[in-house]
Amino acid sequence: MRLPAMLLDGARMQLRVISALILRELHTRFGRHHLGYAWIFLEPMILGGCIAMVHYVSGHGLPGGLNVAAFYIVGYTPYYLFRAILNRAAGSVMANQPLFYHRQVSYLDVMLARNLLDCATVMIAVFIMIIALSNFEAALPHDPLKIVVGIVLMAAFCHGFALLILAATVWGHENVERVVHPFTYLMIPFTGAFFMVWWLPTEMQYYALLNPSVHMFEIIRDGQFGPGVPYHWDLGYMVACTVVLNLLGMLALRAVKGRLASEH
């Protein structure tokens, strides 16, 4: 077989595996519960909605006069994605051990399936909430494409991170998972979910912008609120960080390949 044909075959198989995994994931996580698939959106919506509500009721305004509920919806819900992907990184693959008896299924596939699903559901949840909110107050997103780009980049960035966490776990540090949970909590003030860069003093802005997730929340807010307040994001920087992290993650996973299997 010629190389392009082989690549095409491989890609087709990978696509088949990933779509089967997504279907199965939907089944195992949601299909059998009451309300079924509605939970996919309800889960992030309950959390995102409640946080937005708390801040709305507490009545503090935001610099620049941004709508409080909208601010927390587009902040907290993507943060939920960040936390979900990182916290589940190790467990998702460990819980799916039997799948790796089928050589076409790789750790990467399982991770991709999960994270694609999470990304899609969080995206839909954000738009459902924002559209619902627009009936009462706040405007519809100024530029929905920016929100989409921000959430996709967030998912892709976290995916790379998750690959590293998984590789470290497979390598034999079960404690990695114990550290990840507090880490995702401690990161709350640093991710950029709940502050805007222009609120910070100039010298702190520089350090905040070293963190790619800060850029991602900024582009999402830019998409929601549009001109009126300054935003700080650099698409090139976000993409570069995401690509580097994913490459590192895949390399790390390659290095530990087969270690899980050998424990049988």
Added chain:
Amino acid sequence: MLELRDVWKSYEANGRQRFVLRGVSARFEKGDAVGIIGRNGAGKSTLIRILGGVEPVTRGEVRRGMSVSWPLGFGGAVHPSITGADNCRFLARIYGKSPGWVESFVEEFAELGEYFRMPVQTYSSGMSSRLAFGLSMAIDFDCYLIDEVIAVGDARFTERCRAALEERRQRSALLMVSHGPGLLRSFCNSAAILHEGRLTFHEDLDQALIAYDAL
């Protein structure tokens, strides 16, 4: 064709490298039915898992010129928290078969009754084996790797497996690990002994069993 070329496999145990396979070469074709015999811990399951691509080799090469099943053994392959039927549909999808067809084939072959629609973790080991074996028949491989899966079934199931494998004798290869000479005689026509990391082939099954007893 399924081929091993100078395959070495080692594990790390207590900081030391322990070799399980030391330069195994073999070639299997459609129509072969080979029993793999060896003592406990000789590395039979490891060999089967390497052939199935579940485990990487330390050195050497595995070449697959035909479709090879996953290692049909006690564990793995099916997911415990979803039902037998859901497992069928999932595996059908990843192997590119029709989910509906695989589901109905396995439902009939495995005779699990209402358990077919219950989570696999509620199954007995015999039932899991029936599910896994039925699935592998539905997916229809060119080469079957059987690691004791048949041994846990009852006589009726063993007979079913034998009939199913007999029916595809010409178009499939069969590699089977077992300790029971009876099972080997009813399924295989030649054998290979795995001893001290090396694989020795015997054209004649009885001769192989005698050689094995002499070890």
